[in-house]
Structures are given as C-alpha cells and as structure tokens.
Amino acid sequence: MRTHGRGFWGAAAAAVVLLPLIAGCGDGDDGDAGGAEGGGGTLTVYSGRNEELIQPLLDDFTEETGIGVDVRYGDSADLALLIEEEGGNTPADLFISQSPGAVGYLAEQGRLADIGEDVLGLVDEGDAAEDGTWVGLSGRVRTLVYNTDLVDPATLPDSVLDLTDEEYAGQVALAPTNGSFQDFVTVLRVELGEDEAQAWLDGMAAGNPPTFDGNMAIVEAVGRGEVPMGLVNHYYAARALAEDPGLPVANHFFPDGDYGSTLLVTAGAIIDGTDNADEAEQLLEFLLSEEAQTYFSEETFEYPLAAGVEPPEDIPDFEEVPKTRVDMSELGGGLAATTEMIDASGLTR
C-alpha cells in the first residue's frame, strides 16, 4: 500500500518537473515567431482571425521588415473584452477582428488610435471607419448555400426577401445568434427600416426553420441533406468543397446587389497608447498590399479590398455586391436593436 502511495506522489513530482519543460517549449516558439531580431522590435497582435488564415502572411511580414510579430489568437469578442480589461497595461499593439462588432465595441470605449490617412486611403470609402479607428482587410459576402441533390438552382429566388414565400417555409436554415447573420439583419434594418426588416424576420420564423449556432454547422447539415439550404457566409462552402469535393453543396448568390449578398468586412485597428504605432501601421499597410490581398483571395476565398486584386473565381464581381456596409457608429446601441428584433421574431427560442 505504501509503495502505491509513493507511486502517486512520484507521478505528482514528475508532473511538476514537466512545467519548466513545457515552459521551455513555449519560449522556443516565441523565438521562432519573433523571427529576425534587431529589426524594428516586436509587435504584439491580438487576432480574432485564425492562425491558418493569417500566420503565413505575418511570417512574410517579419521576413520583409525584420519586425517580429507575436500573436494571441482568440475569439474576436473575447479579445475585445481582454483589451478592455487590460486597460493602459495591455501588451497589444494591434487588433485584428473577424467581425465589425468587436472593433466597434473598442472604438466606442475609446481604446483605438487613429490610423493614418495613407493607410485608410488604400481601401474604398466605406471599407474603413469614418472616424479612422479601423480599416477593412478582407470581405465576405452573405449567400444561400444549398444541397445540389435536393434543390434545383432554377427554383431559387433572386432576392433574399423572397425566402419568406410559402415554397421555402422551413427549408432555409438560419443562425440567429451568429454575428454575421446579425450584421446582415442590421443592414436590412438600416436600409429597409425596422418594420420591413421585422416583417422579414417574422416571415422566416413563421415557417419554423431549422436554426443552428453558426455557419459551419449549417453547411455541414446542408451537406448531409438534413436541410435543403441555409443563409451563410460565402467561403464556408468553398472550404468544405476543398476538403471533400464530392460534397453536394453550392452557393446561390442573390444577383444585382440584393441585400442577400451584403459584404461584411474583417477589420484591423491600432490600440490606443501603443509604443509601436509606426510598426503597427506598417503591418496594416502590408495586409493591404497586393501580396496579402492575393492571399486572401486565393487561399481563404475572401474578397480582397485593396490593391486592385481580383476576387476568387465563382463568386460575383465586386461591383455586383451591394456597397451597403454595417454602419459602425450604429454598433453598440444599433446591434442591440437588431438582436432585440431577432429575439422578437421567435427565431432564438
């Protein structure tokens, strides 16, 4: 019995010894990420955009400029809260957000610095904040994903507003708590007015549609034939098809600037009070360069926003997409109004 007791505490001691070892692992990694030393110091980036979708670009940036980049990856909203809690002591120099909501939140808190005109000027007006606190880096477009075995594309409507018709009742999966869906509803609310937007939500809810928590789950469900179609962001189907070309899913883009094809941007912002503002602007500039924008188009199937780079194949031309953006100044109070409308429709029940 005593030996076993010792065995337990032996294992415990071994575990404690492991701590410095893994600490060592982590440090080694930092070294790699820091890359070339002595260039221009090191930037700390909090990124809501995933490692897979941006790290290769950051590595290139370090190689070209000698500026090291340390990245904390996380959920955009959580990282915004982290920056808020950290206050003036935040290690973060730059924030890359997957959704407009999170940068809007920090802008409202006064936690973002102004970005220089030369960087803001790289994108079209409307793809950057009016007050210059953030700049769009890439775009994603709303779309209707459908199962090609179950749905004849000829029967699909030209406008997202027609999805409330009888024939689509209960056929269209939605993600009512998802940020992109909320942003899309905000666009409806701002452009059509509350009444019409609410009527659309109520009309969708009347068919008792299947609801999911996110885009990925919808594309997955459409792929296995559980639901015929669903409203999502455009790149999910492209990525699912890259993994399994046999998957019976395709995107239906609502034509001619329909609200169903609204463009939503991902954004970059500089944290107020950073000591590395110049390097941070350099990185934003790099992310809007031809090299980076081509990467967004070819590797992550997104819309490039700058440097005249062509969008990926199989998605509508940039000109066809409505230029309606979620108005950032509307966020905060505005987004709350949107979620209240979604709740009122009963979709979140």
Place this chain on the structure above:
Amino acid sequence: MASPGRSSTGRPPALLAATGAAIGVAFAAPLLYLAWRTATGDEDLVDLYTSPATLEPLRNSLVLAVAAALSSAVAGTGLAWLTTRTDLPLRRLWATLAALPLVFPSFVGALALTAALSPGGLLEGPLGLVGAEPRRPEGFWGAWLVLTLFTTPYVLLPVSARMAALPASLEESARLLGRRPVAVFRTVVFPQVRGAVAAGSLLVFLYALSDFGVVVILRYDTLTRAIYTNRLLDRDRSVALGLLLAVLAVLVVAAERAAARRGLVEEGPRTRTGLQVPLGRWRWPALAAVVAWVVAGLGGPLASLSLWAWRGLTGKGSALARNRDGLAGLTEPALNTAGISLVTAVVAVAVLLPLAYLSVRYRARAGDLASGLVASGFALPGVVIALAVVFWTIQLPPSWGLYQSYVMLVFAYVVHLGAQSLRAAQVAVAAVPRRLDESARMLGAGRTRRFVTVDLPLMAPGLAAGGGLVLLSTMKELPITLLTAPIGFRTLTTRIWADIESAFLAEAALASLVLVAVSGVLTWVLVVRRADRLA
C-alpha cells in the same frame, strides 16, 4: 463544539486555518471581480433580477442543471458498479471508455454528436435497427441528453474510486444470504457510496450551470447563454448576470455542505479484496447497456470526427492534404496539453486538500463558505474566470513577470476547475476512519507522520479520481487558455477551435481524435488502472 457522536472534531491547527483562508480568498477572485464590475456599472439590479428576461433563463438553467445531475447520478453510479464490482466482460476497458466523453470540448462534442444523431448522420443506421428515428437534438431535451452523456464521468470516476475501496465482506455476506445483485447493490453498496454520488452530481449541476457550448449549439435559453450573447452588446448586464450565477453557486454548495455535515456517516475501512458480483443471466443485458452508453457518448462523436478526418485525408484539395506539417504539427500541442493538465491537476489536488480537511475533519463552518467560493469558480463560464484573473493580475507590478505567464494560466485553471478535486478530496477525507488516525496518535505518531503514513495512502484513489477530473477538463479548456496563456502556447483544444472557426473540419477532427487518445491513455494510467490495482 457541537460535534455529534464519537468523532473527535477539535479546533483546526492555526496553520491549516490560515491556509484555508488564503485559498478561500484566491477563489473569491471571480466573485469579487464581478461584484466590483457590477457596482461600477449602471445596471439596475432590482429591475434586472426580477425581469422575465432574467428569470426565465435562470429557471431554464436550474431545470437543466438539476435534470442533468439526476440522470448522471443514475447512469454514473450504475456504470461505476458494473465496471468495478461485477463480472462484466472487459470491465476495465469499459471503465476507461465511459470516462472519456468528459474530454470532448463541448463546442466540438456537441457539434459532432449532433451531426451523428441528425437525419443523414452516421447513427441513422444503428438507430434504425432499434426502430428510432434520427433527430437533431435541440432545446431542453437535446441539451439534457448531450450534457448527461458528456458529464456522467463526473459521477462515474469518484464513485468508482469509492467502490474500489469498499470492503467486500458485507457484500459477500449479503450474497451468501441469497440476495440478488440488485438487492445487494441497493442495501449494501449504495449507502456507502452515497457521498461520492452526491459529490459527483453536484459537479454535474455546476458544470451544467456554467456550460455555454452545449446550450448555444443546441439553442436552449439559459443564464450562461444570456451572459455570453450580451458580453459585447450589454456589458453591464452580462456582468450582473454572471454575479447572479456565482452567488447562486455559492449558496447551493454551502447549503449542500451544511446538509452533508448533518448526514455524514463514518465510512468503513478499505480492504484489498477485489470483489466480483456474478451478474448471472443479467451479464449480457448489462453489457449491452454499457456498450450502448459508450456508443452514444463516445462512439457518436467519434464516428462524426472520424468521417470528417477521413474526408480530409482523402480529399485532394483539403487543407489537411496540403498542410505543411500534418500530424507532426500536433505533437507540440499534444505535449503542451498533457503537461499543463498534469501540472494543473497536481496543483489543484494539493491546494484543495487543506480545505477538504477543514470542512470535513474539523467541520469548520468557514470551510463551507470556502467550498462555496471554490464552487462558484466552476459554475462560471471560462471567459468570466479568464477576465477576472486578468483584471487582478494586471494590477501587479509588471516586473514580477506574472502577467500571461504559466503561473497565471495554472492559477486561472485551478480557480475554474479546482472544485472538481475539492469534492473528491472531501469524499476521500471523509472515508479515512478516524479510529485509525487516533490509534496512530496514541502510538505517538506526529501530525505530519500520521498524514503521510495513514491518511494519504487511504485517500490516494479518491485524490487520483479528483485529480483525474481536473486533468480531463483542463485538457479541453478553451477560453482561459486563449486569453491567459503565454503567447504562442498551443494546446490540442486551441487547435481544434481554430480549425473549426476556419471551417477546416478535417483538421479539427484529427486533433480531436488525438485529444481523445491522449486523455484515454492518461485516464487509464492515472485513474482506472490505479484504482483497480488498489482495490
């Protein structure tokens, strides 16, 4: 001191009491943070706490938590008994497998299980065999089912540990007297494991309160869902709702402790006899039930994950196929995951043992309060814990180098997950017969010597079970890791999350399979095999 019966509860030694107080304060960090934020925010608390928009999710949270606790208690106790005390075929294998659903991070577990159970999913065939229609789990029933499947190990592990330590003599006598296995279980075994069942169910209750992965994915409107969806939209409201949840947890646990104090039974000593109750003609039906459980809780998610991984490995254009490092890239996250979880488990067990002594051996009322505070850390979503720890740590001088260090990470993990080892430790301490301790004292053994030579060996299986729970749940922890770990520290769970977010299901699936494999090995080595050998 109004100590009932023969138990000798004196005043706790000063050092122990001081340690207990310090631990209690550390665990109050999230509660104090929420209280401070609520006090400085401008939410009208009376309005908020009485509005239907709060009360309905609150009721839903409680209903779900109670339902999950009850069903897990039944399933976990049954599985524990079958896998430790009967001649069920391959019982040790089932004991390991049945503990594993705990390791699925709920955001991937719920997604995978949902995909398997839904129309067109992989379990459509097997479900058809028993005449059931595939249906996407949703709402209360969906959340209840998924939580039960994923949290039953909270009951299974401590109850197995307790059962493994039970003397065989009573059961043998009962059996010789001709009692059927079920009757033996009800009259002899259950009364002795009641404490462990209660401890495990309480953990399920708290976990169900804290979880938002499952309720968000299955769309059941609970308090955590309101905290989560409002965290940017209405920060003050989100924080005030968090405070409500934390206070609720403190109250429930303090009440449970007080009740446990009244009903505490001196539990019998442990023997080394491994007893196997012959199940007779129930042997095969019992096996079928255990297999069905493992298929649903572990097989369902694994089937979806394997399909996704396979799809990615064979699809030419997939991220997995063109990935730079493939499986090799998972080595570092796997080592990080195992390392940090082991450290956290050991620290949690060591830190919470003094508290267990205080509340069980010395029956200190302050121990009940401290237990409540520890529990509040477990009942809060990880994001809240992470932000609370950030809030306090960022105030320390930067020269200490604590901010976003491994020390801070392990501290945050222990604050969030320590409750799991506390409950197991309390059960373990309660199971040490005071007679033994007293005999040792009469023989002149000092306090430290008695602890090392008498208490510790007796408590080892219980402590290992508690540590095992912390270990498994640290492995799947996400928000705390993302927000407080040193930059560049990757675990399997952060990998899985990143892959799912970027819609690389195949890679997420592969990393999940590695996570399940690593935790399977650790559970086997550290918990199941140990408990079995000690029995």
